[in-house]
Amino acid sequence: MPAIETEICHFFNCVLYLFFSSCPQSTCVHLLMDVLSFLLHSDPQRLVGVVGLEIHAQINSKTKLFSGSPVGFSAPPNSLVSFFDASLPGTLPVLNKRCVEAAVMTGLALKCTVNKKSFFDRKHYFYADLPAGFQITQQRQPIAVDGALLYSLLGGKKRNQVIQKTVRIKQIQLEQDSGKSLHDDLRSQTFIDLNRAGVGLMELVMEPDMSCGEEAAAAVRELQLILQALGTCQGNMAEGQMRVDANVSVHEPGEPLGVRAEVKNINSIRYLAKAIDFEIQRQIDILQRGGVVLKETRAYDSKSGETISMRDKEGLQDYRFMPEPNLPPLIVYTDNASLPPGIDVRQAVVVEAIRKRLPELPGVKRDRLVRSYGILPEHSFTLVNEEGLVEYFEEVLKATAKEPRKVIGWVTNDLLGHLKEQNIPVSQRSVSRTGNAIIPSCLSPRLLLVYVPAVTHTSHVGLTQVFQEMWRSPGKAAQQLIQEKDLGLVADTNQLHSICQKVVDSHPHEVDAIRNGNKKVLNKLMGLVQKETKGRADPVLVRAILQDKTS
């Protein structure tokens, strides 16, 4: 709060104090004073949002965290359930090494400290899809702590300035997923599907370092790309493989954090941004009206675009955490040299061995693309954002030996435009919707090689036309379309001669300029010839003819 405002508040406080302290009913009065003083100190105009995320990422593993049942999304209900998943008495957990390795790898990629020793705990709550009545999680000492996620936003008027941000990762804990409740409203029945019960989760807890929906969305998108690059989580939010709880509060900068409301289980990045921005505004409105923000759990309703109260969090807090008695401490080893004698190496989780397997992460990939190909940073974001697009871009570059800046324009505008229009992910480019060869052939660099020389060397015009025709006429080969639609390169010397002559005759000033040594003007004449031929004239021939006619 600026000095002058502080002075004013202080003055009012003194007046209030003098006024009320002379009154007899002092308790009541002090309460009133507190409220008034709060209202004077808090300036709702200066309130800003604070966001901290908890992200549940399903571990990409063939089997569950503590049982051998397979993991699958759309299997028939209760077909992937072992006795342990159903919590039958006498069953015991057996830790899945693959899940531990996934959490360690994710921790390393997010610059966390990996705890050599971590523990499993029971978190008790009652819900029909949790047959044991508790979830095995890591409350006391999780597997990884104190990391950071670097992410970027596109800012500026044209949204082409890359703004780098960081959010701290408090911890990554291993835990079990719960089952699913399926509600049949018509018959007022609830069915339980335990296929998901016991699937391995990584809960990533972020510090409250973000301030709005856009930042949270960018951070979650970056995390999703990282997890997908690592292969530790498939990251498909629509299938619930990544679910986000958004903790939101508002406060005045420099003042302590406000009371948080937790918007649970958001399963789309777009909704995440909307839910957070709605929630920030809702809380600001409450404070501006002089109200109080409740500590509660809320849900996002995508239809109305609002968050709705689910339950009061205050009363819910007693999870009765206790150490999981059926699992020993989880030990991971720094390197092979630190393995104790007699241990089965195949059973051990070795951090340095996992570090060596870390792939190129999205941030590093983007930097490399900008450095090696001279493309714009925002284009590197587009490439990395679409699964398979970087590989495709590099294939095209290699096959055509074209300027990277040209290829990027074609790939990001034409190709992505068409794929988005048809709602086809780039990664599925080899799968044709129409069942014929149009998509793979369109997107194959080998095909580009076939038709690039046949269309044009200079502009994308011909190329784009062929491309569009191929989408319109599935199954037809590029060469066939070039002939049928007359899209080929105009290389007929007589025809080009007469077009060039026409251009030369109608531009005597330009011709004089060239003859007087201003060779750049030749480009203008070349442009005019291309205009006449709709960009399909062979530029090498045109240049030669024009040079001849203007010499």
Ligand SMILES: Nc1ncnc2c1ncn2[C@@H]1O[C@H](COP(=O)(O)OP(=O)(O)OP(=O)(O)O)[C@@H](O)[C@H]1O
């Ligand atoms: N004042 C605040 N405003 C916004 N976010 C906050 C605030 N205080 C804490 N957070 C965020 O709330 C989250 C707390 O997560 P944590 O898992 O520690 O506890 P929890 O939400 O109480 O437990 P549960 O796992 O049962 O949901 C963190 O992501 C943290 O950044």
Ligand SMILES: [Mg+2]
């Ligand atoms: Mg949590």
Ligand SMILES: [Mg+2]
């Ligand atoms: Mg929480």
